[in-house]
Structures are given as structure tokens and as C-alpha cells.
Amino acid sequence: MSNSSTATTQWVGRWGFVLAATGSAVGLGNIWKFPYMTGEYGGAAFVLVYLACILAIGVPVMMAEIVFGRRGRGSPVDALKAMARESRCSPLWSLTGWMAMLCGFLILCFYVVVAGWALSYVWKSISGGLGLGNVEAYQALFGATNASPWTLGGWSTLVTLITMLIVGKGVQEGIEKNVNWMMPGLVVLLAVMIVYAFFSGGFGEGARFLFAFDPSKLTAGALLAALGHAFFTLSLASGAILTYGAYLPAHRSIASTTVLVALCDTLIALMAGLAIFPIIFANGMDPSSGPGLIFMSLPMAFDHMPFGGIIATVFFIMLSLAALTSSISMVEATIAFLERHTRYSRRALSVMVGVVLWIISMMAMLSFNAGADWTPGGKTVFDWLDYLTSRWMMPLGGLLTAIMAGYVFNRQALKDELAVSSLVWGLWQFALRYITPVGIVLIFIDALGWWAI
Numbered sequence: 478m479s480n481s482s483t484a485t486t487q488w489v490g491r492w493g494f495v496l497a498a499t500g501s502a503v504g505l506g507n508i509w510k511f512p513y514m515t516g517e518y519g520g521a522a523f524v525l526v527y528l529a530c531i532l533a534i535g536v537p538v539m540m541a542e543i544v545f546g547r548r549g550r551g552s553p554v555d556a557l558k559a560m561a562r563e564s565r566c567s568p569l570w571s572l573t574g575w576m577a578m579l580c581g582f583l584i585l586c587f588y589v590v591v592a593g594w595a596l597s598y599v600w601k602s603i604s605g606g607l608g609l610g611n612v613e614a615y616q617a618l619f620g621a622t623n624a625s626p627w628t629l630g631g632w633s634t635l636v637t638l639i640t641m642l643i644v645g646k647g648v649q650e651g652i653e654k655n656v657n658w659m660m661p662g663l664v665v666l667l668a669v670m671i672v673y674a675f676f677s678g679g680f681g682e683g684a685r686f687l688f689a690f691d692p693s694k695l696t697a698g699a700l701l702a703a704l705g706h707a708f709f710t711l712s713l714a715s716g717a718i719l720t721y722g723a724y725l726p727a728h729r730s731i732a733s734t735t736v737l738v739a740l741c742d743t744l745i746a747l748m749a750g751l752a753i754f755p756i757i758f759a760n761g762m763d764p765s766s767g768p769g770l771i772f773m774s775l776p777m778a779f780d781h782m783p784f785g786g787i788i789a790t791v792f793f794i795m796l797s798l799a800a801l802t803s804s805i806s807m808v809e810a811t812i813a814f815l816e817r818h819t820r821y822s823r824r825a826l827s828v829m830v831g832v833v834l835w836i837i838s839m840m841a842m843l844s845f846n847a848g849a850d851w852t853p854g855g856k857t858v859f860d861w862l863d864y865l866t867s868r869w870m871m872p873l874g875g876l877l878t879a880i881m882a883g884y885v886f887n888r889q890a891l892k893d894e895l896a897v898s899s900l901v902w903g904l905w906q907f908a909l910r911y912i913t914p915v916g917i918v919l920i921f922i923d924a925l926g927w928w929a930i
């Protein structure tokens with residue numbers, strides 16, 4: 478094994494890891510995907526399962542990933558190899574690391590398209606392109622944004638460029654320096670949004686939609702979607718958290734950091750829902766209108782509100798910041814891996830990886846225009862990337878992570894790294910050994926329709 482700078486790189490600031498990991502977790506998943514999925518899967522039935530998955534599966538798996546990253550000190554592949562070596566078990570467990578790296582990269586390929594929407598709406602809100610006043614006009618605007626491969630491709634290319642530029646500068650000089658201002662910026666903008674939403678009223682119906690549980694709406698599809706989204710929203714099984722964990726200084730508490738990151742992520746998703754659904758209902762819109770939901774309903778709502786023009790800009794800048802602090806985390810695993818195993822500099826590697834990313838992301842982008850009719854197996858490229866990563870790769874990666882931390886790896890090594898009371902250790906192990914595997918397997922079986930047999 479060659480030596481490398483990544484093996485010793487660490488976050489500089491006291492809050493480096495927390496800012497970067499929260500930046501990774503809080504993203505389009507919270508503000509774009511969570512609301513539209515909740516809408517598609519009928520509201521509270523989805524939300525309850527989602528919350529259960531975060532608590533019983535997401536948090537323990539996130540702790541395991543940070544433990545692996547910090548103990549193994551490297552990309553998912555390298556860290557898992559090191560863990561396997563220390564535990565004297567098969568190096569094949571590091572295949573989970575390969576899948577995670579691939580998963581993070583594939584997510585990024587469609588994520589840049591959505592982040593491109595966000596950036597383009599910042600521009601529209603500043604240049605006077607919003608303010609259309611009615612739903613139909615916004616639906617048309619969203620359609621037009623997608624209709625031209627040049628426009629949509631241009632925006633997503635910009636996201637790819639910014640992402641690779643930041644990552645190319647390095648963990649400390651690129652990622653940490655940027656999350657240091659992006660995350661506080663995001664929090665300030667979000668606070669403005671929440672105060673604003675609160676005074677605009679109408680929480681009632683939105684809150685009922687999010688929290689009034691109706692078991693009849695619980696379907697196999699909703700279960701699988703909620704499980705997959707719990708992984709997605711916490712950036713799990715994609716190499717992001719594990720790799721950031723590799724840069725975590727030794728004395729930081731993994732358990733409390735994990736709880737903090739998961740809590741922030743959950744609160745922001747719920748607040749996004751509380752801000753969005755009242756608007757949807759107040760304007761008689763359909764909560765199940767899919768990925769375009771926030772790009773059609775929100776700008777229209779802003780039109781009807783005092784200072785709406787400014788708030789629209791605030792909102793879309795916030796969304797763009799959230800997206801960028803996530804997108805950089807999706808590719809860091811791949812860059813860290815290549816940095817250790819090739820002779821190229823980080824800068825050169827980010828150019829090369831950026832080119833591959835750009836090519837695949839353009840295919841995802843074309844799903845909204847020229848390639849919209851190309852639906853092998855019934856889905857566009859964009860939908861396939863989303864479906865394969867969230868519904869299958871992430872739950873599978875989470876399952877393998879739980880098995881490694883619960884059954885396979887050296888228990889003393891895990892215990893030393895986690896350094897928690899025996900109560901917390903016991904709870905963690907119980908969740909990893911029993912709750913996580915059983916939950917994931919049952920949901921898989923249910924989704925595959927084996928119940929019927």
C-alpha cells in the first residue's frame with residue numbers, strides 16, 4: 478500500500494467535521510426530495526416510517542461509517558480494507574466500499590441537474606424572470622427551463638465546475654474553507670425563511686398532511702422509498718460520511734457528532750415540509766406533482782407575499798448552497814481513493830473525474846428534453862440513477878455496513894474507536910445486529926412482492 482497525504486489529512490477547525498458532515502447531509506434531499514416524496518406517498522404515512530428509519534437505522538449506520546472512516550483512515554475501499562485486516566477477516570468486505578463510491582458518484586450525476594435548477598432559479602429571481610403570478614405560468618416556466626439542453630446543460634455544467642473546483646483544492650483549502658462560510662450562510666437564510674413562513678400563516682393543513690398518520694396509505698412502495706430516503710438524506714452508503722470521518726481528529730466524540738448531524742438534517746427536512754405544504758394547499762395545487770414541486774409552487778407563493786421577490790432569491794440561494802455542500806461530499810470518496818492509488822495530483826484527478834461526471838450528468842440532463850422518450854426499462858436515465866442508488870444501492874450498502882459493524886469486525890477495535898458508555902455501546906450493537914438488518918431485509922422482501930407468493 479502506497480502512503481499518501483489523505484491518510485493523515487484532518488479537519489483544521491474545531492467544527493470542521495460537523496460543518497462538512499452537516500453540509501453533506503443537508504441538501505436537495507431535505508428541501509426538494511423530501512417534500513415531493515412525502516407528497517407522492519401520501520403524507521404522514523411516509524413521514525412516520527421515514528423518521529423511524531432515521532432513528533433506528535440511519536443513526537447507527539452513520540456512527541458505524543464514521544468509526545470505519547476514522548479507524549481505517551482513508552477512502553471507503555481503503556478504510557474497509559484496513560478494518561478487515563485489523564479484524565483478520567476477508568478483504569472482500571471492502572467491496573462495500575466500491576459500491577459506496579460508485580453510489581456517491583452516480584447520485585452526483587443526477588444531483589447536479591437538480592442543483593442546476595436551483596442555480597437557474599437564483600438567476601431568474603434576480604433578473605426578474607419570476608413574478609409570473611399563476612400556477613400555469615410557473616409550470617410553463619419550469620417546462621421551458623428543461624426544454625433546452627443548452628440551458629439546462631449549461632446550469633448543470635456550472636454546478637459540476639464549482640463542485641470539482643472546490644474538491645480539487647483539497648480537504649482543508651477547498652472543502653473546509655467553503656463549508657466554513659456556506660453553512661453559516663445557509664443557516665441565516667433558512668432562519669429568514671422560517672420566520673417569514675411562520676408569519677405568512679397557514680401551517681394547519683400542511684402540518685396535518687405531514688403528521689396525521691393514516692395506516693391505509695402505507696404501501697410497500699412507501700416503505701422502500703422511506704428507507705432509501707433515510708439513507709439518502711443522511712448521505713449514507715455513498716462514501717461521503719465515511720470519507721469525511723477519515724479526516725476526523727481522534728479525540729472527537731463520534732456518537733454525539735452523529736446525533737447532532739442527524740438532528741439538524743431531520744429538523745430541516747420537516748421545516749421545509751412545513752414551509753412548503755401550506756403553500757401547496759392554499760393554492761389548490763397537487764402535492765403529488767413530483768420533482769418539479771418546489772420549482773412551481775414556491776415561486777408562485779412568493780408572488781403573493783410581501784417582499785416575495787427578495788424571499789425567492791433568498792430561498793434559491795439557500796437551496797444552491799445546500800446543494801453544493803452536498804455535491805462536494807459525493808465525489809470526495811472517489812478523489813481520495815484515486816489520490817492514494819495513482820500518481821496524479823488531486824487537481825488533475827478532479828479534472829479527470831469531472832469529465833466523466835460531466836458526460837454521465839449530461840445524459841441525466843437529457844432526460845428532461847431530447848432524451849425524454851428514451852426510457853429503457855420504463856425509466857429515463859435520470860430516474861434510473863435516482864432509483865438504483867436510493868432504492869437498492871444505499872439500503873444494500875447500509876445492510877452490509879450494519880453486518881460488518883455488528884458481526885464481522887473486531888469488537889474491541891470498534892469499542893476503542895467509538896469510546897462510549899456500555900449502555901450506548903449496547904444500544905448501538907443491538908440496532909446494528911437486529912433492527913437494521915431485519916428492517917432492511919423485510920422492506921426489500923416486501924418491495925419485491927414476495928409477500929404475495
Ligand code: PHE
Nearest residue numbers: 502504505506710712715717
Ligand atoms: N444528503 C444529501 C441531501 O440530502 C444527499 C447526499 C447523498 C449527499 C449522498 C452525499 C451523499 O441532499
Ligand code: NA
Nearest residue numbers: 502504506710
Ligand atoms: Na439530507
